[in-house]
Amino acid sequence: MSTVEERVKKIVCEQLGVKESEVQSTSSFVEDLGADSLDTVELVMALEEEFETEIPDEEAEKLTTVKDAVDYIESHSS
């Protein structure tokens, strides 16, 4: 079973079309990985699907780095 971080990184690579080596835990989706606003919406939707959770808009806005996403999912999964 992959860790949450591995699964998040895999989704980030798929959605943003970046290589796994480019994705660090501190990478910012917009500044480091070149995501535009539509990419971030798609990314959040992909995370919701993968982890079977719903991320409210006001929380989704705060997820700017890989670590933010991992922390959010870990603290919101049972």
Added chain:
Amino acid sequence: MLEGQVVLVTGASRGIGSAILERFASAGATVIGTATSESGASAIAGRISENGWQGDGVVMNVGDAESVTEGIKTIGQKFGPPTVLVNNAGVTRDGLAMRMKPDDWDEVINTNLSAVYRTSQAVLKGMMKARTGRIINLSSVVARMGNAGQMNYAASKAGIEGMTRSLAREVASRGITVNAIAPGFIETDMTRELDESQRDAMLSAIPAGRLGEAGEVADLAVFLASEGAAYINGETIHVNGGMYMN
């Protein structure tokens, strides 16, 4: 020409929607037509199988969010996510503005305009993933010209044109186009109900001197869904025999 495309046409029982279903099916697409009743949906399904087309009829009330979500889920499971959405379903509740009832306003806005928001949102996820897709919205010439007795209908159609342009800007970078077709007077059950004097008055305003055929609208929808139309985006194209020119 459109083999492998999964085309969802709302309001496909009669008139323009029915013609759109037929032209897409003839172009090789898998076609799914919606109707508000079970009997309507099975009539569409029957027509599809009689003609040897690929596809099905589905019950969907575009005025109801849950019905749209459920319907699109069912289609996705059976045929895969729609690659082309034709928002055709529409109603009229005509009456002069001074006497228009709130229900007549609300129903037209909900069924004609809010429905386009619901269905478009529901299919966009699949299109974004696929990095391609076509949304084609049926407007009307009255969106631009206005029409006495159709304040609600004209507002809903003008709203569709604004939605078309906004959505086109949002999703263009993902290979998705969103366009509108604005038919003028087309031979349908609705226009056949008019009496001779109304018909004559209508014809005198149309340079072509005749009403349009539903197929003449449907052919444009097929073109907009084709690869050749990939660079047309956010546009409203009029099909009205010259009755209204931009």
